[in-house]
Amino acid sequence: MSASGTSPLRGEAVSVSELGGGETCFFTPPCVRCAHTSLPLKGRVPESYYDDSPTTEIKMKNTRLIALFVLVAGATNAFSFGFSDIQYWLGSGAKQAGVVIQWDTADSPQALAWGVRYDGALTGENLFDIVLNDPRLYAYQDSFSFGRGIYGIGYDTNNSGVTGNGYTNSGATPDDALANDPTDKWKVGWFSNGFWSLWSTNGANATGFSSASTGVSGYSVSNNDWMLLAFAPASNGWSTNPPTNIAAAAPVPEPASLALLGLGVLALLRRKRRA
Numbered sequence: 001m002s003a004s005g006t007s008p009l010r011g012e013a014v015s016v017s018e019l020g021g022g023e024t025c026f027f028t029p030p031c032v033r034c035a036h037t038s039l040p041l042k043g044r045v046p047e048s049y050y051d052d053s054p055t056t057e058i059k060m061k062n063t064r065l066i067a068l069f070v071l072v073a074g075a076t077n078a079f080s081f082g083f084s085d086i087q088y089w090l091g092s093g094a095k096q097a098g099v100v101i102q103w104d105t106a107d108s109p110q111a112l113a114w115g116v117r118y119d120g121a122l123t124g125e126n127l128f129d130i131v132l133n134d135p136r137l138y139a140y141q142d143s144f145s146f147g148r149g150i151y152g153i154g155y156d157t158n159n160s161g162v163t164g165n166g167y168t169n170s171g172a173t174p175d176d177a178l179a180n181d182p183t184d185k186w187k188v189g190w191f192s193n194g195f196w197s198l199w200s201t202n203g204a205n206a207t208g209f210s211s212a213s214t215g216v217s218g219y220s221v222s223n224n225d226w227m228l229l230a231f232a233p234a235s236n237g238w239s240t241n242p243p244t245n246i247a248a249a250a251p252v253p254e255p256a257s258l259a260l261l262g263l264g265v266l267a268l269l270r271r272k273r274r275a
Ligand SMILES: [Ca+2]
Pocket: 156, 157, 158, 159, 160, 161, 181, 183, 184
């Protein structure tokens, strides 16, 4: 029992006189039943406390609390992308790393992810080069004294095939480069458009990214690392946020499905000839 004027601990019974309502409250600050604002946490008070409650307010608040809890839990569970979700793997080895690329936070999903299996040591530059073996992915890059500079990254969204380098620059600065297919995912920036920011995290899931303090060349990859390249547009103050949802990059068809695809095309050609 607390002395008058001292806040009781949660779960500690408060004397009737302290509340002045003729009842016992178990909470700090006292709950709505005691004409205060705090909501009792179910499980910390006898069930009868709820059952004989004279107020619907408690029950309503309780429902709201549960709804809020479900919402928060849902928000936490809504974004879960891990190594087990990756469909496009490159390389081989005992270690693994994920590469996540985010062109635009307005995209849905916001980013695509690839997996790399490797042994030995890799830099972020090596990791990116391995992922660039995906024929749908292309990049506009340059070498500097500090290492690799990434101007632009593109992705053949509609799988129409990448023409040439995937981009053409007829302008004066890297920022002027355009994707050869305007429907591709494409972001380029160096001086004026924005820049490709580098982030990383480590673990089973691609969450909790923090901004890397290096470029891709200075980044040492650890087992279970996730390297995120996220375009930070000048229109957003040269900043961006890590993705809140990620999709697995589509794997290239297996040789078997390629053969089937070939047969399908062959059948189509035959049909055309007959027509
Ligand atoms: Ca395309």
